[in-house]
Amino acid sequence: MRPLPCRSILLCVLIGPAAALATACGGSTASNPHGADSGALDASNVDTGAPPIDSGVVVDSGVVDDDGACPGVSGSGTQATHGNPPVVSNLGGPVLHSPTVVTFTFQNTANAAALQAFGATIGSTPWFAEVLGDYTATTSTPAGLSVAIAANADATYVDNGGVGLDGDAGAGSGTDLNGFMNQAIANAVAAKTIPAPDGNTVYMFYFPSTTTITGFVGPSCQAYGGYHFNQVYADGKTPIYYAVLPDCAAGSPYELEALTVAASHELVEAVSDPAPNTGWSLDTSPYPDAGTTPIEFRNDPWLSLGYGEIADNCAGTAFMLDGGTVVQRIWSNSAATGGHDPCVPAPAGETYFNASPDKAIYVANVGDTFTVDVTPFTDVARPSWQLDAVDYSQQLAANMGGSGTSYLQFEWVGGVVRSDGVASLTCVNNGTQAHLKVTLLAQPVASQTSEGAQMWPQAVGAIYSVDLSQQTAMTPGQNTAAFVWPFEVITPATAAQIGVGSSGIADMARRRRFWEPVRR
Numbered sequence: 001m002r003p004l005p006c007r008s009i010l011l012c013v014l015i016g017p018a019a020a021l022a023t024a025c026g027g028s029t030a031s032n033p034h035g036a037d038s039g040a041l042d043a044s045n046v047d048t049g050a051p052p053i054d055s056g057v058v059v060d061s062g063v064v065d066d067d068g069a070c071p072g073v074s075g076s077g078t079q080a081t082h083g084n085p086p087v088v089s090n091l092g093g094p095v096l097h098s099p100t101v102v103t104f105t106f107q108n109t110a111n112a113a114a115l116q117a118f119g120a121t122i123g124s125t126p127w128f129a130e131v132l133g134d135y136t137a138t139t140s141t142p143a144g145l146s147v148a149i150a151a152n153a154d155a156t157y158v159d160n161g162g163v164g165l166d167g168d169a170g171a172g173s174g175t176d177l178n179g180f181m182n183q184a185i186a187n188a189v190a191a192k193t194i195p196a197p198d199g200n201t202v203y204m205f206y207f208p209s210t211t212t213i214t215g216f217v218g219p220s221c222q223a224y225g226g227y228h229f230n231q232v233y234a235d236g237k238t239p240i241y242y243a244v245l246p247d248c249a250a251g252s253p254y255e256l257e258a259l260t261v262a263a264s265h266e267l268v269e270a271v272s273d274p275a276p277n278t279g280w281s282l283d284t285s286p287y288p289d290a291g292t293t294p295i296e297f298r299n300d301p302w303l304s305l306g307y308g309e310i311a312d313n314c315a316g317t318a319f320m321l322d323g324g325t326v327v328q329r330i331w332s333n334s335a336a337t338g339g340h341d342p343c344v345p346a347p348a349g350e351t352y353f354n355a356s357p358d359k360a361i362y363v364a365n366v367g368d369t370f371t372v373d374v375t376p377f378t379d380v381a382r383p384s385w386q387l388d389a390v391d392y393s394q395q396l397a398a399n400m401g402g403s404g405t406s407y408l409q410f411e412w413v414g415g416v417v418r419s420d421g422v423a424s425l426t427c428v429n430n431g432t433q434a435h436l437k438v439t440l441l442a443q444p445v446a447s448q449t450s451e452g453a454q455m456w457p458q459a460v461g462a463i464y465s466v467d468l469s470q471q472t473a474m475t476p477g478q479n480t481a482a483f484v485w486p487f488e489v490i491t492p493a494t495a496a497q498i499g500v501g502s503s504g505i506a507d508m509a510r511r512r513r514f515w516e517p518v519r520r
């Protein structure tokens with residue numbers, strides 16, 4: 001057991017339509033995908049693995065999409081040499097194989113029958129096999145089981161952190177969640193509704209909208225849309241892997257879709273990383289630790305965006321299964337390292353285009369201006385797009401209750417600073433070189449990711465590749481296609497402290513890859 005219990009959460013409260021899925025994470029440029037963001041419905045979220053972008057920012061009314069005026073595609077047939085995408089790794093903890101899904105509902109859980117059907121069948125869908133294919137064998141997944149609790153849920157539950165763990169500060173009062181779940185499982189075992197826990201089962205608890213679960217990072221539906229974690233069964237030894245799924249979209253016509261997206265997120269993480277951040281995940285160990293190898297330096301900017309487990313890395317995306325059930329797209333190491341959209345399945349018609357900076361970590365003094373060389377790349381010949389540079393650390397600071405201090409100032413060589421303050425460069429395409437002048441405005445502060453990892457003081461920049469003309473397949477007529485690539489800026493003092501040289505951490509892949517068919 002880790003000294004700091006890090007539980008994985010569904011970072012966005014999903015309150016979106018199935019065919020135009022939106023999240024409550026919007027509201028500002030590069031809105032934090034992992035903060036306690038209970039902002040208004042954003043009907044223009046990014047459906048590509050990038051943190052959501054509010055279209056009101058990128059679609060500046062004074063800026064006309066000028067793709068038509070951009071030079072055509074060179075069609076060289078090779079994907080431009082670009083940076084290494086983050087890669088999740090197996091950190092040595094447990095991973096489930098062909099798990100059993102057990103769905104728990106209450107009398108007052110909305111859509112209980114549909115959620116039971118979801119749990120019964122999701123493990124045998126092609127989606128399940130595809131999104132977990134990089135991480136665990138999922139063949140012969142048994143049919144899911146259901147437990148209908150013959151009572152309404154209580155108004156408030158408190159997650160005390162599980163057996164043997166300290167409770168979280170400010171948890172408040174309410175029914176002990178872990179004790180309740182343990183007993184509910186034991187009751188169902190005694191009634192022969194389900195077999196005894198075997199350590200290869202995920203227990204999904206669906207609460208009604210009238211229930212609030214506290215004791216985690218904050219109240220359910222305000223701080224998170226769901227999470228998974230583990231505790232020990234009453235036998236004192238068998239692990240119970242569970243997901244907590246509050247109903248955050250009651251009254252919306254998309255109430256069920258929001259829940260199945262959240263459930264799909266937590267389920268695949270509970271399978272691939274049942275003891276959070278010990279299985280398949282970016283390394284989220286708190287600093288200081290042994291995590292000062294280059295791969296962890298390269299991953300670090302992504303952690304600031306809320307990346308961690310395989311569903312976190314694609315939060316805000318959605319995919320409709322045959323039959324209409326809506327689930328989340330999930331991070332694929334093989335797609336990412338192959339130069340394709342890492343969030344699979346990619347809906348038909350979507351193309352992948354992104355732009356990577358030449359380093360993961362830049363070293364600068366406050367007041368310094370330096371140049372970031374940015375390489376746009378795509379895996380298919382496609383129209384040009386635009387790059388927007390965003391001070392993500394400003395958003396992080398604001399979400400942590402700070403004043404929203406600006407840490408980074410941007411100016412693209414040959415670009416513009418729009419009326420909304422975002423530095424933008426139009427007409428980039430595969431292999432064009434873009435140059436971003438970055439000024440470190442203020443002393444960075446340590447950020448805290450969704451996973452609770454304390455990291456060194458850093459400013460975080462995010463480069464968004466945006467195509468105003470390409471609608472995502474999930475949201476025709478509404479979404480703007482966009483992808484993101486972050487980088488961080490640290491001071492020389494921090495660099496010396498954590499073992500980074502004065503030139504930072506370069507992060508460019510060494511070889512070109514030929515264009516390949518878009519992964520489906």
Ligand SMILES: [Zn+2]
Nearest residue numbers: 008009010312
């Ligand atoms: Zn997650």
